[in-house]
Amino acid sequence: MVVPELRAWRAARPHVVRVARTVKPHVARITQAVRPPSVRLTTPQVTAIAATVGLALAAGAVAAAGPWDSTGQRTAERDWAASQEGEGGADHGRRSDTSQKPAQPQPAPSAASVLARVGGSASAVPAPAEKALADVLDPLLDKAAVLGARRTAVVVDVATGKRLYGKGADEVQIPASTTKIATAVAALSATGPEHRIKTRTVLEPDTKEVVLVGGGDPTLTAEKDADGWASLHTLADRTATALKDRHMDRVTLSYDTSLYAGPALHPIGVNDNIAQVTSLMVDEGRSDDSTGGPAARVPDPAADAARQFADLLHDRGIKTTNPGPSKATNRAEALASVSSAPLSALVERMLTNSDNDIAEALARQVALASGEQPSFEGDAKAMHAQLKKLGLPLSGTNFADGSGLNRADRLSADLLTALLAKAGDPAHPELRPVLTGLPVAGFTGTLSTRYSDDPAATGVVRAKTGTLTGVNTLAGTVVNADGRLLAFAFLASDEADPPNTVEARAALDHAATALAACGCR
Numbered sequence: 302m303v304v305p306e307l308r309a310w311r312a313a314r315p316h317v318v319r320v321a322r323t324v325k326p327h328v329a330r331i332t333q334a335v336r337p338p339s340v341r342l343t344t345p346q347v348t349a350i351a352a353t354v355g356l357a358l359a360a361g362a363v364a365a366a367g368p369w370d371s372t373g374q375r376t377a378e379r380d381w382a383a384s385q386e387g388e389g390g391a392d393h394g395r396r397s398d399t400s401q402k403p404a405q406p407q408p409a410p411s412a413a414s415v416l417a418r419v420g421g422s423a424s425a426v427p428a429p430a431e432k433a434l435a436d437v438l439d440p441l442l443d444k445a446a447v448l449g450a451r452r453t454a455v456v457v458d459v460a461t462g463k464r465l466y467g468k469g470a471d472e473v474q475i476p477a478s479t480t481k482i483a484t485a486v487a488a489l490s491a492t493g494p495e496h497r498i499k500t501r502t503v504l505e506p507d508t509k510e511v512v513l514v515g516g517g518d519p520t521l522t523a524e525k526d527a528d529g530w531a532s533l534h535t536l537a538d539r540t541a542t543a544l545k546d547r548h549m550d551r552v553t554l555s556y557d558t559s560l561y562a563g564p565a566l567h568p569i570g571v572n573d574n575i576a577q578v579t580s581l582m583v584d585e586g587r588s589d590d591s592t593g594g595p596a597a598r599v600p601d602p603a604a605d606a607a608r609q610f611a612d613l614l615h616d617r618g619i620k621t622t623n624p625g626p627s628k629a630t631n632r633a634e635a636l637a638s639v640s641s642a643p644l645s646a647l648v649e650r651m652l653t654n655s656d657n658d659i660a661e662a663l664a665r666q667v668a669l670a671s672g673e674q675p676s677f678e679g680d681a682k683a684m685h686a687q688l689k690k691l692g693l694p695l696s697g698t699n700f701a702d703g704s705g706l707n708r709a710d711r712l713s714a715d716l717l718t719a720l721l722a723k724a725g726d727p728a729h730p731e732l733r734p735v736l737t738g739l740p741v742a743g744f745t746g747t748l749s750t751r752y753s754d755d756p757a758a759t760g761v762v763r764a765k766t767g768t769l770t771g772v773n774t775l776a777g778t779v780v781n782a783d784g785r786l787l788a789f790a791f792l793a794s795d796e797a798d799p800p801n802t803v804e805a806r807a808a809l810d811h812a813a814t815a816l817a818a819c820g821c822r
Contacts (some may be wrong), residue, residue, distance in 0.1 A: 426784045428458045429821035434466045437819050441812040442468060442791065447804050449771065449795025455714040456816065459725040459778065459786040464718075473697040473711035474792045477767030478655045479776045480705030480712060485648045485735045486720050487687040488663040491670040494645035494731050498666070500531060500581070502540045503633035509549070511540070511621070511636065512629040513556040513610055515581025515603060517665050517675075518641040519658040520650070523583045523609050524590070529646075531639040533583050533606070537613035539637030544619055551620045555627030556581055556607040561665060563676025569706050571598075575657040578665070578677075579603045585658040649738030652765055653746035657704040664703025677702055691729075693719050705767060717776040717790035725778075725786065739763040739777045742813075751806065755814035762813045764789075768806070771799035775809040783820040789813065 434456060442452050453469035464470065498518040504511055523533045544552065560580035567575050573595035576586030579602050584590075586602030599605040607624035614621055641647065644666070651659040664680035667673075671683035681700040689695055694715050701709035724735035740746030743759035747766045752758045764777025776790035791809050793800075 427820075427822055428461070428463070428785055429456075429465055429781065429783075429787070429819065431465050433821035434816075434819065437815050437821060438466055438812060439468075441808065441815055442793075444808055445795075447800060447808045448773065448793035449800045449805065450798070451795060452791075452793045453714045454791045454812075455718045455789065457718040457722050457788045459722050459788050462719075462722050464715075465787070467715075470715040471694070471696065471713055473699070473713045474774075474794050475708055475769065475772045475796075476705055476710055476712040476717070476792065477769045477772045477774050478657075478705040479717055479765050479767040479774045479790070479792075480700070480703070480710050481652055481655065481660050482717060482720050482735060482765050482776060483684065483688065483700070483712065484660050484663050484667075484703040485652060485738070486691070486724065486732055487667045487684040488644060489648060489732050489734060490691060490729075491667045491683070491687050492644055494643055494648075494734060496644040496666070497640040497642070498531075498644075498647075498662075499638050499640050500536060501638035502536065502543075502636040503629050504544075504547075504636050505630060505633050507632075508553065510553040510555055510627065511544070512627055512633065513554070513581065513607055513624070514629050515556070515558050515560060515579065515606075517560060517580045517662050517669075519576075519582055519585050519656075519662045520641055520647060521583050521606070521639070523606075523613075529642055531641045533610055533639075534613060536637055536639045537610060537617055539639075541614055541617035541619050543636040550618060552614075552622075554607065554611055554614070554621035554624040556603055556610075556624055557627055557629045558603045559628045560669075560675065562674045563678065567661070567702065567704075567706060568677070568709075572706075573597055575661065575704065575706060576602050578658075578661045580665075580675075581606050582658075583609060585656075645734040648734045652735070652738035653740050655740075655747050655766060657706060660704035661702060667703075688720075691723055693723065706769075708769060708772075712792075714776075714790035714792050717792075718788045721776065721778060721788035721790075725788070736763070736778060739765055742810075751810055752814070754807070755810055757818045758810070758814040761817045762810075764813060766806075767792075768802060771796040773800070773802065773805040773809060775806075775813060777813075779813060779817045781816060781820065782818055783822075787816060789816055 438454065438456070442448065442454055445452070451474055453472050453474055454466065455464060455468070455470045456466035457464050499516045500518055500521055501514050501516065502511055503514060518531055520530045521533060522530050525534060527535070544550070558580050561578065565577040565579050567578060569575070576582060576598040582602035583606045586598045586605065588597045588599050604624070611621045611624055644663070647659055647663065650656060651663065664684060665675040667687055668675040668679040668683040671686060673679035673683040680703055684700050684703070685695060685698065694713065697711060697713065698716060699709060699711040701707035721735070723729055724732040726732070740748035740763065741760055742748045742752040742762035742764070748762070748764065752762065762777065762779050764775050767774030772794045774792045778786060778788050780786055791812055793805060793809065
């Protein structure tokens with residue numbers, strides 16, 4: 302960004318933010334209105350709306366990251382992707398025929414302000430001075446009564462990787478859901494952004510038994526409108542066709558969850574925040590049609606998925622037995638399969654919604670790709686090894702799960718900012734979904750209702766939240782007042798005397814806002 306552009310941006314920014322706050326509710330309604338597949342915003346329309354609401358940050362007009370719709374896709378990004386030439390884009394491929402290799406996915410349209418100036422291209426924009434940054438952040442973070450007894454923080458310049466601010470940088474703490482940043486980096490690094498998780502059916506040649514084989518895709522849906530995610534309806538269509546081609550209309554049905562090892566129940570026990578971690582489930586084992594936040598879960602997600610699949614086969618003229626557990630043999634014939642959206646899309650959805658079920662599934666994928674046992678213990682070993690390959694600071698780190706629900710997790714602010722900086726490294730484009738999937742302050746995911754009192758941060762702060770009793774964390778990126786991309790991590794905890802969660806969250810939000818507003822030179 303040249304100096305005249307920088308001056309213009311700094312002068313216009315307060316007005317842009319005020320407009321954004323005014324029209325935000327209308328944009329949400331517009332986005333919801335375009336949810337039906339038959340109605341789509343054109344790229345110019347999306348761009349115009351984005352510019353209107355003030356997400357044209359740091360690098361001119363930028364298409365907005367609209368809210369996730371009920372299926373888990375960001376509508377504005379989906380519309381933008383549909384207008385692009387070829388497959389790929391933020392939608393990451395919506396075709397039902399997955400036999401063709403998709404094109405390399407492009408960054409989400411909301412990524413421009415985040416990805417601007419990464420990789421050292423911000424040389425024309427000075428980085429904040431360390432002392433000036435400390436003068437701003439120290440008073441905001443030195444609040445034991447609000448944040449708790451333990452507080453650590455790091456700010457890193459993404460372009461250079463240089464640490465600009467450190468407060469207990471190397472100390473490990475309970476990270477809560479910011480653990481998902483590490484899970485995302487490990488998964489993308491281990492499998493690649495184009496990796497897809499397959500759910501399939503096979504036919505045992507001797508017993509004529511149809512086996513529904515789980516591959517570990519928690520986004521497999523039984524909703525009629527799958528909207529780009531793997532569909533149980535499609536799998537039933539294909540399986541029924543394959544059986545009828547074999548002149549079969551009555552079969553024994555079973556299901557195979559042998560891909561995973563170890564206990565399926567998360568160490569926190571039965572909980573509305575996560576289903577059993579099994580390689581076969583539909584709609585994350587939810588007992589209702591909700592797609593985000595806590596919800597009652599079915600006792601056995603795999604059995605529930607198999608029962609729903611049996612009903613769908615029956616609707617297609619195939620009668621089945623009541624399904625029970627089994628294991629497909631290596632002699633079984635392939636009948637049909639469906640594949641998940643690419644891993645890049647799963648990572649974005651996990652981070653934006655803080656989705657625990659996807660997080661644990663991605664941790665299992667790291668273990669499978671690394672040759673470790675796909676269990677909580679094996680996942681932890683695989684994630685640690687994968688991040689070690691990337692040269693990340695892991696001293697004292699402990700992974701107990703992939704979601705951050707386990708209080709035995711331990712990460713440092715230094716590691717969290719290093720993960721974010723690595724995601725912006727030009728040498729690792731496969732990690733870019735870690736940045737594009739972060740919730741946007743005041744607009745998307747777990748930050749959609751935060752920053753109401755911090756208008757300067759609206760659309761500028763992008764961060765993963767983390768909350769457990771006595772633990773409040775925030776880690777992400779911000780384009781500061783001078784257009785410099787910074788990565789930050791704030792961790793606060795006090796298990797003995799838990800602080801007020803609302804007050805602690807507000808304090809962390811204010812620190813991120815101060816970082817966004819500060820040139821600090």
